[in-house]
Amino acid sequence: MECKVGTxxxxxxxxxxxxxxxxxxxxxxxxxxxxxxxxxxSQLIIVQDFPSGLAxxxxxxxxxxxxxxxxxxxxxxxxxxxxxxxxxxxxxNRLETKETTMLLILLCGLLLYxxxxxxxxxxxxxxxxxxxxxxx
Numbered sequence: 001m002e003c004k005v006g007t008x009x010x011x012x013x014x015x016x017x018x019x020x021x022x023x024x025x026x027x028x029x030x031x032x033x034x035x036x037x038x039x040x041x042s043q044l045i046i047v048q049d050f051p052s053g054l055a056x057x058x059x060x061x062x063x064x065x066x067x068x069x070x071x072x073x074x075x076x077x078x079x080x081x082x083x084x085x086x087x088x089x090x091x092x093n094r095l096e097t098k099e100t101t102m103l104l105i106l107l108c109g110l111l112l113y114x115x116x117x118x119x120x121x122x123x124x125x126x127x128x129x130x131x132x133x134x135x136x
Contacts (some may be wrong), residue, residue, distance in 0.1 A: 004062045005135050008054060009044065016047045016132060032123060049131040060132040073128060081113060 006020035034090045045062060054060070085106055092102045117124070 008058045016050045047130045047132045059135040061135045115121045
C-alpha cells in the first residue's frame with residue numbers, strides 16, 4: 001500500500017490537518033529544472049487518528065485504516081452517479097422527454113444525490129478513516 005508523507009499544519013481537537021505536496025513522476029529526473037510548477041500539487045488532508053502528543057510541524061505518514069476500501073469509494077463517487085444518469089436518460093428517452101427537460105431533471109437528480117452524500121458524511125468519515133504515524 002502506498003502511503004503519503006506530509007507535515008502537520010494544525011490540530012483541531014480530535015482531527016489533524018496534514019499538508020501533503022505531491023510531485024509528478026518526472027520530479028526525480030535529470031531535467032527536473034525544466035519542469036513547470038504544474039508538475040507539483042498540494043493538498044490538505046484531515047486525519048482522525050494520530051498519536052497523542054503530535055505537534056504542528058511534525059512529519060507524518062498517512063495510512064488508510066481498514067474498513068473503507070478504495071473500491072467502495074469509487075462506487076459512491078463514480079459508479080452510482082453514472083448508473084443513475086444512464087438509467088434516467090433511458091427512461092426519459094422512452095417517455096419521449098425533450099432533451100432540455102431531460103438535462104434539467106438529470107442535473108437535479110445529481111444535485112439530490114450530492115445532497116444525500118452530504119447528509120451521509122458522518123458515515124463516510126467513520127468508514128474512510130485515515131491515520132497518521134510519525135515519520136522516521
